[in-house]
Amino acid sequence: SAVISQKPSRDICQRGTSLTIQCQxxxxxxxxxxxRQQPGQSLTxxxxxxxxxxxxxxxxxVIDKFPISRPNLTFSxxxxxxxxxxxxxxxxxxxxxxxxxxxxxxxEGSRLTVL
Amino acid sequence: AQSVTQLDSxxxxxxxxxxxxxxxxSSSVSVYLFWYVQYPNxxxxxLLKYLSGSTLVKSIxxxxxEFNKSQTSFHLRKPSVHISDTAEYFCAVSDQGGGTxxxxxxxxQGTILTVHP
Numbered sequence: 001s002a003v004i005s006q007k008p009s010r011d012i013c014q015r016g017t018s019l020t021i022q023c024q025x026x027x028x029x030x031x032x033x034x035x036r037q038q039p040g041q042s043l044t045x046x047x048x049x050x051x052x053x054x055x056x057x058x059x060x061x062v063i064d065k066f067p068i069s070r071p072n073l074t075f076s077x078x079x080x081x082x083x084x085x086x087x088x089x090x091x092x093x094x095x096x097x098x099x100x101x102x103x104x105x106x107x108e109g110s111r112l113t114v115l
Numbered sequence: 116a117q118s119v120t121q122l123d124s125x126x127x128x129x130x131x132x133x134x135x136x137x138x139x140x141s142s143s144v145s146v147y148l149f150w151y152v153q154y155p156n157x158x159x160x161x162l163l164k165y166l167s168g169s170t171l172v173k174s175i176x177x178x179x180x181e182f183n184k185s186q187t188s189f190h191l192r193k194p195s196v197h198i199s200d201t202a203e204y205f206c207a208v209s210d211q212g213g214g215t216x217x218x219x220x221x222x223x224q225g226t227i228l229t230v231h232p
Contacts, residue, residue: 002147004158010125042119042205042222042223042224042225043159043205043220043222044222045219045220048219067196092158092159101211101212102147102149102209102219103149103161103164103221104146104161104220105161106151106158106159106160107158108157108158
């Protein structure tokens, strides 16, 4: 199994600011995924972080709001830009199990509260 | 496109009682099915999965789920719950086709199971 570390684990942010979340995996992986879990709601895929190319965003998510970096096969960052209270969520990094038919390993998440 | 519906947002039960958490899905393609669990203050963990073969799958801690293709359901059951089973449970599906869908899960809204002494 993969061990995924996220930083920060939680933060309280002011409206209009930006915050970068880091995700470190203990093994090299081709694909990394960023999910969002809004309060009382399910997990929604934000984007796929591809090493060496731009991230692929899902419908409703844009690069200006959620810029993603993927400098190598073990690390990625997600920035939540110009935050508003609606961005208060848990943000989760995940990686697929090798040949796992869609099974994912998740980090413990970064809980952001925007005031 | 896929969707997952978990019919109960909260399920309270007493310890040692049986429990069923319901999950229905909709998809135009064949899918793999998963149940994930999130214990308080912890990350999501895979509980069990259906990929192919026997429609009844079991976890190491006594949970089981049955894939019913005709009813497009994947309900989770346990005959006798423990206090330690208190957690949020998520049903999820992924496209069997792979490609650009590889690794992308569609989740249900989650069911909070609370086991009371």
